[in-house]
Amino acid sequence: MKVTELYIQEYNQFKDFRLDLTYPEGHPKAGQALDKVCFIGQSGTGKTSLIEILKKTLFVISLPNLINRLSDESVHIPSMYPLIGLGFAKNGVNVTFDNKLKAIYDTYNDKDNFSPNGESFLTSVSGLDKSIIDYLNNDFKLFYYPCDLDIPKTNKAQKEKSQSSPFENFYDFSNYDLQSSWATINEAIIKDRELEIKKSLELSKLLQNPKYSQEDIINARNEFLQWRQENPNPIIDLADKFLDKIIGRFNLKVKTELDFERTEDIETIKIQTVQGKDIPFEGLSTGTKQVILTALPLYGLKPEKAIILFDEPERSLYPDIQTEIVNFYTSMAKDSQFFFATHSPMVASSFEPWEIVELKFNNEGNVYQELYYNKEKGRHVDNYTINPQYLTWMGILQKVFDLDQEGNDLRDRALIDLATLERQLKNKKLSVEQEKEKLEEYIKLSELLDYWNLDSLNNEKN
Amino acid sequence: MKRIDKTIIHSTTYRDWIEEFENNEQNHEKYKSSGEHYWDVVMSLYHCQNGLCAYTEKDLIGDLELINIENWDDGKYQLLEPKPFHEGELEHFDSTLKPTKGWLWDNLFMVSCTINRRKSTKSIDNILKPDSPNYVPDELLDYDVNLHIFFANTNLDDETIKRVNDMIHVLGLNLVSGFRKSYINKRIERIKKGGDREPIEQYHTAYEMTLRNLNLQ
Numbered sequence: 001m002k003v004t005e006l007y008i009q010e011y012n013q014f015k016d017f018r019l020d021l022t023y024p025e026g027h028p029k030a031g032q033a034l035d036k037v038c039f040i041g042q043s044g045t046g047k048t049s050l051i052e053i054l055k056k057t058l059f060v061i062s063l064p065n066l067i068n069r070l071s072d073e074s075v076h077i078p079s080m081y082p083l084i085g086l087g088f089a090k091n092g093v094n095v096t097f098d099n100k101l102k103a104i105y106d107t108y109n110d111k112d113n114f115s116p117n118g119e120s121f122l123t124s125v126s127g128l129d130k131s132i133i134d135y136l137n138n139d140f141k142l143f144y145y146p147c148d149l150d151i152p153k154t155n156k157a158q159k160e161k162s163q164s165s166p167f168e169n170f171y172d173f174s175n176y177d178l179q180s181s182w183a184t185i186n187e188a189i190i191k192d193r194e195l196e197i198k199k200s201l202e203l204s205k206l207l208q209n210p211k212y213s214q215e216d217i218i219n220a221r222n223e224f225l226q227w228r229q230e231n232p233n234p235i236i237d238l239a240d241k242f243l244d245k246i247i248g249r250f251n252l253k254v255k256t257e258l259d260f261e262r263t264e265d266i267e268t269i270k271i272q273t274v275q276g277k278d279i280p281f282e283g284l285s286t287g288t289k290q291v292i293l294t295a296l297p298l299y300g301l302k303p304e305k306a307i308i309l310f311d312e313p314e315r316s317l318y319p320d321i322q323t324e325i326v327n328f329y330t331s332m333a334k335d336s337q338f339f340f341a342t343h344s345p346m347v348a349s350s351f352e353p354w355e356i357v358e359l360k361f362n363n364e365g366n367v368y369q370e371l372y373y374n375k376e377k378g379r380h381v382d383n384y385t386i387n388p389q390y391l392t393w394m395g396i397l398q399k400v401f402d403l404d405q406e407g408n409d410l411r412d413r414a415l416i417d418l419a420t421l422e423r424q425l426k427n428k429k430l431s432v433e434q435e436k437e438k439l440e441e442y443i444k445l446s447e448l449l450d451y452w453n454l455d456s457l458n459n460e461k462n
Numbered sequence: 463m464k465r466i467d468k469t470i471i472h473s474t475t476y477r478d479w480i481e482e483f484e485n486n487e488q489n490h491e492k493y494k495s496s497g498e499h500y501w502d503v504v505m506s507l508y509h510c511q512n513g514l515c516a517y518t519e520k521d522l523i524g525d526l527e528l529i530n531i532e533n534w535d536d537g538k539y540q541l542l543e544p545k546p547f548h549e550g551e552l553e554h555f556d557s558t559l560k561p562t563k564g565w566l567w568d569n570l571f572m573v574s575c576t577i578n579r580r581k582s583t584k585s586i587d588n589i590l591k592p593d594s595p596n597y598v599p600d601e602l603l604d605y606d607v608n609l610h611i612f613f614a615n616t617n618l619d620d621e622t623i624k625r626v627n628d629m630i631h632v633l634g635l636n637l638v639s640g641f642r643k644s645y646i647n648k649r650i651e652r653i654k655k656g657g658d659r660e661p662i663e664q665y666h667t668a669y670e671m672t673l674r675n676l677n678l679q
Contacts (some may be wrong), residue, residue: 362547363545363546363547363548364544364545394640395640398640398641399640399641399644404574404576404634404637404638404640404641405576405637406639406640412631412636412637413627413631415609415611415636416611416612416613416614416627416630416631416636417613417627418609419604419606419609419611419613420613420614420616420623420627422606423604423606423613423616424616427616451609453608453609
């Protein structure tokens, strides 16, 4: 189930705000829900609010008790004003807004915790059928990653989680600490270890039994190796396929040689320098902790057909990692829909143009979506004029993030001087002495500005 | 930055109101964007500026119908709800006049929001005042077709070059160089490849100077 449309009638800075979250005409997935969405916009335009609205409304629609009650047509929930509505598609197949599943919400105060039964702001649902109810009850998963993921949580937070989350498939990582995240994978590691010991013992017994031939032993060994290949050790798999690719940049790796001699050996993830020196989790950088705390549950819970919300995934990460972080996280969940709120041009570069939702204020102080296509020509892939995947970082800053200036103020002023010097040198109206002086000045300034106009130099030669 | 003719003020109610302050040598009513004549000033300026930023010539309104003369009735701009969308802000060329002469027509321009915020209270030199009768773009400005920035005409003396360059910087004429570069280069490329000349809705001065500097006129 993926969100295909978000409509907000009136809520804070949003008024009659509608987002089409499907692929446009001309796209191979035209009409289907977007696989990933990136909210960008100036602070205060409501990126985090949209993530919060999605979190709360999706949480409510997924409450088992509520869904079961709503599916009983005799239950009538009165219509209320103003409304917040969400349209859904099942399994990424687009449906007309009113024909499939449509949930309508009352406005709510985002300072308050939402009601565990959801009735405080869900006013009506249409389009529910048995398959959707089964899906929502059994398979649907909702992940929420806040921007301050790395802040260590206390045991108190753990308790709050169990009290505030009656829906076991809603993973709010603002309430998760390292141990909670590790727990999502630890069970798999223990099971794997138990199975490995069992299989090793079987192999050992076979070796000691004289009735088995050399060929039998080789076959059994190959079977063991094949099992290991098909069922890799989770911690090695996590390290090789995912985490080490990112944390390797920080000269770190996941410790995969666990001896299982003491409980502490597997009570949490172990991080080492590439040279093999253990680093305590608390000693890791904020960015490293964020990557690990995000990746662990994604690997451990292996979400499928989930909705995964990220607020500022770039936090504390160097630009090179920011360019990869979206593909890294999205590769860890199958057939899921991702929503990211970001301030980072590097993060934005991972998205197709129709996956970007740029929020802006209009003159009335309300928020609207800046369109990257000519509205009169229609929402077709060919009509999009901005594609962050094709632009340089500077191009993304200017065209997507609307940054007017190419550099800071001093550069702006110095470029004017450079252009003036260049023209004075070209005009050849200077004395020999002046020309020599201006040329030196020009070369020095060009070096500082890292700007070399080769055409101009060639012209000078000619 | 093209020369702007501000001699015609369509919002005559505003014009009469401000003339009274001037004739009586009184300070103006305090300037505020919620002022009674605010939208009249904004739309009259846009009419004079053809919907463009006074300094960068960036298109700020998109729809020229908004400044069609038919929008004025009995000396007032007929403001409809929702209010017309535009990307500009009302700018006081000489910010020192704002406290006492906040509604002075000659001191007001519509400019892009970024320009207004960046220029703020920086001191100005009337050498580059777009509505000044002495302002002749070709005599004062030149355009670098590689950097896509304005700079002083090098035929001027060194002192004037510095004054002009300082004002180019203060007014943020090159703040849109990235957008301007894309806009102009796309059109130049088409001309060089033998295509039709696309209509120009913004950055006219830069475009014309580019054509001239590349001998494409």
